[in-house]
Amino acid sequence: MIKKATVTAVCFYTAGTFAQGTCTDILVPRNPAPVVANGWQAQLVAGGLTKPRSIQFDSTGALLVVESGKGISRHRFSDNGGTCLHANHSHMLVELEGLNHGLALSNDGATLYASTAESVFAWSYNARGGAVTSLPHTLVTNMSNNDLVTRTLLISKKAEGRLIVSRGSAEANRDRAAVLSSGLSQIRVFDIANLSAASASPYNFNTDGDVLGWGLRNSVGVAEHPQTGGIYAVENSVDGVTRNGQDIRENNPGEELNFFGSLNSTVNANATTGKNNYGYPHCFAVWDPSEIPDGDGLGVGKQFAVEENNALTDETCESDYVAPRLTFPAHYAPIDLKFSGGGETGYITFRGSFDRSSPVGYKVASIAFNFATGEPVAAADSKGALRDIITNVDNTQCPDKCFRPVGLAIDGQGRIWFSSDSTGEIYVLQRTGESSAGKFVLPEGGQNGDGSGNNNGNGDSAASRVFGWETRVLGWTALVGLGAWLAL
Numbered sequence: 001m002i003k004k005a006t007v008t009a010v011c012f013y014t015a016g017t018f019a020q021g022t023c024t025d026i027l028v029p030r031n032p033a034p035v036v037a038n039g040w041q042a043q044l045v046a047g048g049l050t051k052p053r054s055i056q057f058d059s060t061g062a063l064l065v066v067e068s069g070k071g072i073s074r075h076r077f078s079d080n081g082g083t084c085l086h087a088n089h090s091h092m093l094v095e096l097e098g099l100n101h102g103l104a105l106s107n108d109g110a111t112l113y114a115s116t117a118e119s120v121f122a123w124s125y126n127a128r129g130g131a132v133t134s135l136p137h138t139l140v141t142n143m144s145n146n147d148l149v150t151r152t153l154l155i156s157k158k159a160e161g162r163l164i165v166s167r168g169s170a171e172a173n174r175d176r177a178a179v180l181s182s183g184l185s186q187i188r189v190f191d192i193a194n195l196s197a198a199s200a201s202p203y204n205f206n207t208d209g210d211v212l213g214w215g216l217r218n219s220v221g222v223a224e225h226p227q228t229g230g231i232y233a234v235e236n237s238v239d240g241v242t243r244n245g246q247d248i249r250e251n252n253p254g255e256e257l258n259f260f261g262s263l264n265s266t267v268n269a270n271a272t273t274g275k276n277n278y279g280y281p282h283c284f285a286v287w288d289p290s291e292i293p294d295g296d297g298l299g300v301g302k303q304f305a306v307e308e309n310n311a312l313t314d315e316t317c318e319s320d321y322v323a324p325r326l327t328f329p330a331h332y333a334p335i336d337l338k339f340s341g342g343g344e345t346g347y348i349t350f351r352g353s354f355d356r357s358s359p360v361g362y363k364v365a366s367i368a369f370n371f372a373t374g375e376p377v378a379a380a381d382s383k384g385a386l387r388d389i390i391t392n393v394d395n396t397q398c399p400d401k402c403f404r405p406v407g408l409a410i411d412g413q414g415r416i417w418f419s420s421d422s423t424g425e426i427y428v429l430q431r432t433g434e435s436s437a438g439k440f441v442l443p444e445g446g447q448n449g450d451g452s453g454n455n456n457g458n459g460d461s462a463a464s465r466v467f468g469w470e471t472r473v474l475g476w477t478a479l480v481g482l483g484a485w486l487a488l
Contacts, residue, residue, distance in 0.1 A: 028443065030425065034392055038434065038435075040390070040430065042430075043085075043441040044425055049067055050068065051070075052406065052407065052425070053419060059128075062074050062130060068101065068421065073093060074091055074093040093112075094123065099114050100150060101220075122137045137195075139195050141204065146172055147169070150168070157226070158263060162191060165190065166222050167187075168185055169184035171240075171281075182206065183207075185214060186211060186214040187214075215322075217237055218235065219235050220236060220334070226339050230260075232257060233260065234255065234335070235334070237255050238281075241284065242306065242307075243292050244293055252286060254286065254328055255331075255334050257334075259325045277320070285324050300381045301323060303317035303318055303323050326376055327380075331354075336349045341410070343369055347367075348364070348367065349406055350363050350365065351405060352399055353399070359395045359396060362391065362392045363388055363390060363405065389416075390440075
């Protein structure tokens with residue numbers, strides 16, 4: 001039975017202390033411990049969250065977590081070296097059930113952004129006090145649709161005051177997604193420097209902002225290369241595809257890494273040439289050419305038409321739409337993308353398939369980049385660009401009995417943090433050197449369990465402590481930590 005310090009419902013488990021190379025009170029994953037690639041060490045450092053999605057560090061090193069359907073929580077850790085971290089305080093920062101994925105901070109760390117399916121909100125944020133200090137201000141609205149409701153947010157570090165918002169759409173909206181004015185399946189850029197006043201009217205997603213790219217079914221992960229400022233996004237492609245009436249859904253179409261150029265004072269580089277449509281719902285990327293009927297000349301990464309006719313062919317897909325920079329296996333479901341500080345590596349979470357006969361994905365992987373040019377090292381037709389870092393031990397047990405990586409964040413020591421929304425967990429990865437064997441840290445003699453934090457997974461360990469205090473601000477649903485409340 002988890003004990004609570006107060007009446008809070010944060011339920012945040014903790015890792016223990018590090019002493020002479022040993023980390024005590026180690027958490028045990030809810031499902032079988034993942035497999036870690038050589039040169040890496042991994043550890044579970046938190047559990048018991050509600051569908052954790054995007055994660056981000058604030059200027060004090062506290063971890064902010066979007067808990068889908070609940071709000072944003074804030075967590076501080078004692079750092080005991082390596083992957084041994086101890087959560088010593090957790091509280092709800094914002095309680096708003098509609099928040100489901102999007103999260104960002106201004107470059108000065110003083111403004112917090114988050115999104116529902118309909119709108120993007122901003123709060124003044126006191127990182128040192130661990131509290132929002134204003135009511136929410138709506139920046140962008142009119143984004144609702146009936147499916148694929150995440151709205152990824154990215155604040156550009158190269159173009160000050162620019163907010164990137166990604167909005168997908170599902171197959172029920174295919175026809176509308178082909179119309180630019182619909183706002184569906186698009187990534188747009190908004191100048192939020194002009195919306196600092198609470199009295200300013202919000203942007204309408206469908207009619208305002210610059211169109212960074214469209215014809216994008218669901219670009220959930222969006223990132224800016226730290227050296228060049230190039231914008232990349234990872235795309236969840238369509239399920240259940242047929243080609244000229246033949247089912248090809250098992251291994252096609254591939255998921256995508258798309259490139260959008262760099263932001264400037266008006267529009268992105270592709271938009272200036274008029275070539276910023278990436279194909280959806282007409283054209284898709286090839287992953288397995290052998291399974292595509294009438295596919296002579298098609299290779300990995302090439303665009304193909306789902307139903308060829310006089311107006312749409314594979315040739316028009318190639319000439320009229322932007323092909324992906326890289327293509328990944330079908331149904332991998334890429335969710336987040338983050339670059340290393342030097343820009344030489346891109347990290348991607350793959351949440352994994354839900355409707356494939358043999359489950360695939362469910363991993364964190366990396367891609368090598370040329371840090372100077374901001375381009376992936378692999379060619380566009382490569383099938384070997386991904387390098388696995390952490391995977392499930394048995395994908396046949398997925399999606400029900402495995403972790404499903406979602407959000408990514410990189411801390412000041414270069415450690416990779418990621419969330420698993422299906423299991424309510426947060427993991428940490430650290431490089432240990434290419435010659436070292438991969439290691440997932442478990443208690444000595446411990447067994448794979450239910451994420452409770454003890455050695456046998458029965459959920460009654462004293463190590464499963466909870467730290468959290470909530471204070472409701474009158475007139476709104478914002479919540480602040482007790483210490484922060486006293487400081488205000």
